[in-house]
Amino acid sequence: MFSLHCRDSGRLGRSLGFGTTPLNGSRFDRGDGDGYPNRRTWALDVVPAGSRSAMTSSISGDHVPPPDDPWRSRSPPLSTLRLFDAAGRHLSFARAASELNLTPSAVSHGIVGLEKALGVKLFIREPGRIALTREGADYLTYVSEALSLIHIGTRRLPSPRSGRTLAISCAPTFASRWLLPRLPTFRARHPQIAIRIDTSHRHVGFPIDGFDLAIRMSRIPASMPHGIRLFDDWLIPVCSPAYRDTLTGRDGGVDLTRATLLHVTSVTEDWQAWFDATDARDAQSGDTLHVDTFGLSLEAAASGLGIALGRRSLMDRELQDRTLVVIGRAVPAATSHWLVGSERGDDHQDFGRFRDWLLTEAARFADEQKQRFPLPSFGQN
Known part of the structure; x- marks a missing residue:
């Protein structure tokens, strides 16, 4: 089976500093026409596989605490962190108790014990309501996403009944127009492999967000050290046949x-x-229509609203x-489609x-496209 799944992005890798590498929009093009703004994107450098001490070192710097280090003794039990996470999300001991199948009194006492152990007040208690302190709100960010990371790691373990789900992230337009139409051939060959396709508008960090692979558009290969180029792309003006006729003069030329x-x-x-690539700046029109997704621009063009740059x-x-x-x-696009994966993917x-x-x-698609539409131009149909 496979599913389309969306959820919010995590911040644990950035908060804890897992060797994060900033990739700005000019190097890693998240703005691929599916509502993704051209914004700073983060990738995570994965520590050596199986190295728990390496991960601890990543979190706390180069220093790995010895067994008697106060840093360890201050780390609270996981059960109390689950209480704090639920209470912090709901801002209610009663609702947290309902989620965890406990009594509100048990949640309240557990939070008090956590505050005593940490020596920090996490909640402001007022009649009929609670609120996070500044320290509590900051701590909740780490706790919630640490619990989320544990959940992701557990979910990715193979179960006795089936293998682990293969998680893939890509843009909605790429998923619907390129990946999904071809996916039946993979499913026919490997029906036992469960697939999850995520098209949410968010950053992806390996391995924090639980993905095995991501398909992205990028300008410079160096921005993705573990990336493999899938194929290049081209920018092509397109419109409906009827709209083209309205722009065609008696000489058969098109007046942009x-x-x-x-x-x-x-x-x-x-x-x-x-326009820069074709030296056709004089042909620019003053009439424009702006949309926020690539798919919507194609629909608008098919409806006769104008010319889309597909x-x-x-x-x-x-x-x-x-x-x-x-x-x-x-004209050749500056960005290519790349397959990006975690260092541990080969395992x-x-x-x-x-x-x-x-x-x-x-590779098959790229060859077919070269035969059907040879560069440097298609010509006009």
Whole structure:
């Protein structure tokens, strides 16, 4: 089975400093036309596999506390941290008790014991309500995401009945237009492998967020030391056949100055990149329509609202059924599609099977596209 799953991003890797590496938008393009802003993205450098002491060192610096270190003696029991996490999320001892199948009194006493052990007041208690102190709110960030990391690690362990789920992160448009149509061939070959596809608008950190693989667009390979290039892409102006006819003069030429250009606000490569590459700056139109996703721009173009700057890999369906037609020159995009994985992915058999299948599909797709649409341009249909 596979599922589409969305959840909020975690901050544990950034909070605890697991060798995080900032990747800004110019190097790791999260702005891929699915509502992802061009914003700072984080990747996590994974410590050597199986090294618990290495992870402890990552958390606390180069110093690994000895058994009698006060740092260890101050670490509270996991059970009290679960009480604090639930109470902090709900801001209610009663609701926390309901979630944990305890009594409100038990939760309250557990929190008091935690505060005494830490020597810090975590909650402000008032008649009928509780609130986190500044220290409590800060501590909750670490505790909640540490518990989440434990949950992710437990979930990723193989069960006696089945293998571990393969978790993949990619953009919604890429998932719906490229990955899902090809996934049945993988499922037919490996029906025993469970797959989870996450298309939420969030950063991904390996291994904190529980993903095995991510598919991203990037400009510079150095931004992803464990990345494998899937295929390149091209920027292509497209519109509906009827809209093209309204722009075609008696000589058969297309007058772009009369067109409405559809801009996608979440991408880094838009019309300006195409005009710069084609030296067609004089053809820029003053009429524009802005949308926030790549898919929406294609729908708007198919509806006759203007010309979209499409990516060749993600609009095969429209080009085949001629819902959209090419109306200008194709230019190479600065970003390519990359497969990114955790350092520990090779330890996971299903990881290798999926990676090999995906690379084969990507190579086949790239060859098909070169034959169907030879560069440097498509010509006008």
